[in-house]
Amino acid sequence: MDNQQKDTEIKILDAAKEVFQQKGMTGARMQEIADKAGINKSLLHYYYRSKEKLFEKVFNMAVSIFIPKMLEIMLSEKPLFEKLEFFINNYIDLLTKHPYIPGFVINELNRNPQFLLNIFEKNVQIKEKKLFERVDVQIQEEVKKGILNPIDTRHLITNVIALVVFPMVARPIIQGVMFENDKKQYDSFLKERKAFVLSFVINSIKV
Amino acid sequence: MDNQQKDTEIKILDAAKEVFQQKGMTGARMQEIADKAGINKSLLHYYYRSKEKLFEKVFNMAVSIFIPKMLEIMLSEKPLFEKLEFFINNYIDLLTKHPYIPGFVINELNRNPQFLLNIFEKNVQIKEKKLFERVDVQIQEEVKKGILNPIDTRHLITNVIALVVFPMVARPIIQGVMFENDKKQYDSFLKERKAFVLSFVINSIKV
């Protein structure tokens, strides 16, 4: 693979990422991706045989941005409160850097619920089959030690992810209704959330 | 407008709702909507001049399902904790009855951020211009009275909505990863959340 080829491939993926994330699989047009990449439509089919294959590649790249960090945090040996702080800080940063991805993923989730699950299971479950169980054990131990109030692990995990991800997904409406559509204000709102969400969660579960 | 006409219109809207909510504006096909309604493609254009207009109608109907209840709750004179309980219970019920709508709305939000805002402002802001301010005043009063810890109203509202809505939007992945894709288990998980989310929020903000 020479440099020329690599350049073209990168240009294609960059363009495809942009168009797919903004318009979804069905809304995206191969012509627009080609234009944005500065190449011909046919070349897209030369590198990726079909729109579907190109989309899968982009979708995989998007999802895999978020998985390694999650694994690292969940599998670490820190106490729960530190894990929470790490997770919340890192994911709000990550989401700020890639704001389109959650909407992109949820969009696709509607169209094809099984697709993401396959990716997820390939990347996560195989590497660490008992990911959920490990977190559950840790939490229930900390409950026994009297650090935490009794709590259902599934609800807790759901809550933390919801608090972190939802404000990105629903940004247009929250920003519009509560911040008079002021982008800067909403950006600092998101920054504040690092501390706010952490204390919100900890307040709720600590003894 | 005779009964025949009304029947057809309802059949069209039902079919359109189903297809648009599942496939989004760009993924939906007029042919599929016509088939599902048991009519001809041309008749769709007779009732609604274009796909875009039909979509707007369906989208408006979807959003307006959630607005009256929200207004009723937020404008009532109950103390905050009761408002929270009402909101959480009613919205989890409403979302269970209309599970596709949040994903549908968020999907469209990505495609056209301004569209939902216009609907929202027409329905909400005009009826009650200072909706947010009223809730804010109530919360800050209860803080002064010593019922609540000091808290930012915007973060609190965002959190409550996130905790209620996100598990519906991300259902396929949460159900897949944490519930082995068991639909029934996830349904009871959602029911549990009424009590869980309420105490999670109140624990976090009460003095």
Add this chain to the structure above:
DNA sequence: GTCTATACACTGATAGAC
């Protein structure tokens, strides 16, 4: 109000020259 037939544009994809 409902149908058939059809216009017209555009889409993803391929063939073939260089």
Add this chain to the structure above:
DNA sequence: GTCTATCAGTGTATAGAC
């Protein structure tokens, strides 16, 4: 590896008969 030309299929939308 990259382009031009082109295809077959499908999309929305309209015209016109009944």
